[in-house]
Amino acid sequence: MNARLQLARQTLLGAALAALAACAVGPDFHRPAAPAGTYASPVSVSAATAADAPSLRYGAPLAADWYRLLGCRALDQWVKLALRNNPDLQSARASVSEARARLRAAAGGAYPNLQGRAFVNRAHFNPGALGLGTQGSAGGNLFAGLLQLSYHIDLFGRLDRDLEARRAAVQYARDQALNTYVGLVNQVVTSAIDLAAAQSSIDATEKLLDAERRRLRLSRLQETVGTIARGETLTAKAQWQGTQATLPGLRQRRAAAAAALAALLGETPSQLQAPALRLADFTIPATLPVSLPAQLVQQRPDVLAAEQRLHETSAEIGVAAAARLPSISLSADYGSLSDRGADFFNAGNALWALGGNIAAPLFDGGKLAAQQDQAEAAYRRASAEYRSTVLEAFSQVATALRALANDGAALQAHEAALQTARQALDLSSRLLSVGTADAQAVLAARQEYRRELLSRVDVEARRFTDLAMLVHALGGGWWNAPRDPLAPEGKPHD
Numbered sequence: 001m002n003a004r005l006q007l008a009r010q011t012l013l014g015a016a017l018a019a020l021a022a023c024a025v026g027p028d029f030h031r032p033a034a035p036a037g038t039y040a041s042p043v044s045v046s047a048a049t050a051a052d053a054p055s056l057r058y059g060a061p062l063a064a065d066w067y068r069l070l071g072c073r074a075l076d077q078w079v080k081l082a083l084r085n086n087p088d089l090q091s092a093r094a095s096v097s098e099a100r101a102r103l104r105a106a107a108g109g110a111y112p113n114l115q116g117r118a119f120v121n122r123a124h125f126n127p128g129a130l131g132l133g134t135q136g137s138a139g140g141n142l143f144a145g146l147l148q149l150s151y152h153i154d155l156f157g158r159l160d161r162d163l164e165a166r167r168a169a170v171q172y173a174r175d176q177a178l179n180t181y182v183g184l185v186n187q188v189v190t191s192a193i194d195l196a197a198a199q200s201s202i203d204a205t206e207k208l209l210d211a212e213r214r215r216l217r218l219s220r221l222q223e224t225v226g227t228i229a230r231g232e233t234l235t236a237k238a239q240w241q242g243t244q245a246t247l248p249g250l251r252q253r254r255a256a257a258a259a260a261l262a263a264l265l266g267e268t269p270s271q272l273q274a275p276a277l278r279l280a281d282f283t284i285p286a287t288l289p290v291s292l293p294a295q296l297v298q299q300r301p302d303v304l305a306a307e308q309r310l311h312e313t314s315a316e317i318g319v320a321a322a323a324r325l326p327s328i329s330l331s332a333d334y335g336s337l338s339d340r341g342a343d344f345f346n347a348g349n350a351l352w353a354l355g356g357n358i359a360a361p362l363f364d365g366g367k368l369a370a371q372q373d374q375a376e377a378a379y380r381r382a383s384a385e386y387r388s389t390v391l392e393a394f395s396q397v398a399t400a401l402r403a404l405a406n407d408g409a410a411l412q413a414h415e416a417a418l419q420t421a422r423q424a425l426d427l428s429s430r431l432l433s434v435g436t437a438d439a440q441a442v443l444a445a446r447q448e449y450r451r452e453l454l455s456r457v458d459v460e461a462r463r464f465t466d467l468a469m470l471v472h473a474l475g476g477g478w479w480n481a482p483r484d485p486l487a488p489e490g491k492p493h494d
Contacts, residue, residue, distance in 0.1 A: 024157020025325070026318020029164075029311045032383075034294045035390060039398040053284065053408040054467070056401075060289035064481035066471050067189050069285035070464070074275055075192045078265060082188045083485075085266030089184055092177035093486050099173040103166045109159055112151040117335075119144055146335030146351075153328040161318030168312035174486065175305035181485050182301055182476030184264065189468045191261040196277040197461035198254035203278065204457055205247055208450035212240040215447055218440055228440075239447075279460050288467070291474045296397065297390055299475035306382070306389040313379040320372035326360035393473065400470035407463040414456045421449040 063069075067079055083089065121142040154160060219233040255269075262272035297303050333353040336345065361368055428441045471477070478485045 024160045024318055025321040026157070026161055027314055029168075029314040031307065032297075032310070032386060034297045035394065037394070038293050039394055039401060053404075054286060054288035056290050057287050058290045059292050059295075060287075061480055062289040062291060062471065062474060062477035064477045064479075064485065066477050067185060067468075069288075070189070071283040072192070072277070072281050074277055074281070075189065078192060078261065079185055079188050081265045082184055083181070086184055086264060087266060089177070089180055092173075092180040096170070096173045096177050096486060099166075099170040103163070103170050106163055106166050109152070110154070110163070112149055115148045115150075117144075117146045117148065140339050142337070142339055144335065144337045146333055149332040151330050153330070155328055156322040156325045158319055158322030158327075161315045161322060165312045165315035165319065168308045168315060172305050172308035172312060175301045175308055177486050178478055179301035179305060182472060182478055185476060186468055186472040188261065188264050190465050191257055191264060192277065193279075193282070193461055193464045193468070194257035195254060195261060195274065196279045196281060197457060198250055198257055199276055200279045200457045200461075201454065202247065202250045202254065204450065204454040205243060205250060208447065208454055209240065209243050209247075211447045211450045212236070212243055215440070215444065216240050222440065279457065279464070282464055284463070284467070288470070289474075290397075290401075290470075293394065296393055296474065299479055300393050300473075301475065301478070303386075303389050303393055306386040310379070310382040310386045313375065313382040316375045317372065317379055320368070320375040324361060324368045324372065326358055329357045331355045331357070396473035397470065400466055400473050403466040404463070404470060407459065407466050411456075411459050411463060414452065414459050418449070418452040418456060421452045424448065 065076075065079075068076055121144075123140065123142065152159070216233070216236045219228060219236040222228040223230060223233045258272055258274050259269045261274065262269045265272065291299060297307075331354070333351075335351055336349045337351055338346070338349045428444075
């Protein structure tokens with residue numbers, strides 16, 4: 001018996017060595033080269049914009065908690081809450097665990113498979129019915145136990161390619177989850193900015209309404225004493241009513257931003273404890289890191305996910321190619337068979353078997369060839385999708401950089417207009433004090449000043465939003481996090 005077991009071990013060892021020497025068919029994957037171009041022509045945000053515009057630092061590290069640069073304490077708490085409670089991020093984390101479990105299940109096929117079987121039967125039959133010439137009946141018990149060892153020799157690397165594809169699928173799921181993570185942080189930031197912008201617009205509109213209400217009251221008095229015509233009063237009233245009509249829309253905008261923020265935090269709108277946030281609660285950072293183009297393709301989660309999809313389809317070509325080649329498997333059985341339980345472990349009742357099997361597709365109607373063609377077409381599609389993702393990433397960064405420059409220029413123009421309106425208001429007030437201007441001119445100047453303040457709110461909000469969009473386009477800085485961003489309770493990076 002020892003000689004037989006030794007033979008079985010040697011057979012399986014030979015199979016393992018053959019598998020190690022096997023050559024995996026199909027292409028070996030190589031990471032695509034980074035594009036040689038840049039985002040766009042150099043953009044200097046600080047050269048043509050307001051004095052508080054951020055200075056761009058190309059190649060500087062981007063922090064994972066970049067949102068803290070905005071200086072809003074409520075925003076910091078909301079981001080932390082979203083990363084803990086958001087259901088979409090929880091679903092993405094579960095997808096990674098699911099992909100890893102699939103990989104572990106598939107990896108089991110690389111090892112010998114050992115199964116144990118045991119059964120007890122009792123049979124009764126008529127020997128005469130079987131032509132044995134014996135009358136009467138016969139019956140008895142049958143006890144059997146068997147260990148079955150089998151091993152598939154991965155001669156052409158089909159299993160290796162399949163595991164390669166599944167490892168890429170795990171990384172794809174992780175990169176997709178990182179994309180959800182980065183997108184979630186950006187959505188919380190932009191929703192908080194929307195909420196603050198709506199509140200700031202409401203404040204500016206209410207101040208404008210107060211100025212227009214005073215002007216309307218004065219117009220009515222002047223009309224009563226006959227110093228102005230009825231038409232001027234109606235014009236003042238129309239302006240006041242038109243401004244008043246914008247308030248419901250602004251309040252709805254604030255409510256919608258609060259509801260969107262609550263959903264991102266994993267709460268209902270009634271559960272959200274939102275302070276009266278305003279744009280003044282945010283600050284523009286003095287410097288802003290910008291990843292280099294060569295770094296972008298190694299950091300943006302959607303680009304990394306597209307790369308892993310390309311890797312997966314590359315490995316699937318090898319799986320399809322190996323399926324068209326012969327396959328070999330070995331098996332070894334050892335057990336015992338007895339009609340009496342007491343004799344089950346007797347050496348004389350032992351049984352064993354060694355075997356091998358080779359199979360090769362001879363005719364399948366072109367099925368396997370078509371499956372390989374399908375895998376190759378899927379690779380070409382994934383290659384085109386990867387390139388499209390990279391180009392879109394470069395386009396988004398370039399657009400965000402240009403938007404920041406334009407936002408700064410717009411803010412500078414509004415600052416100039418606001419300063420002019422302020423000067424006009426001061427001048428009309430001084431003229432009123434010396435009796436060379438009437439109160440109507442002062443109220444009109446104050447009204448114009450309030451309008452400029454209201455217009456400035458939209459420009460400020462757009463600048464904060466575009467800054468957040470630039471960071472999102474750069475990949476969100478997740479790679480600089482001290483802890484694994486996808487670990488619910490956090491753990492060091494692998």
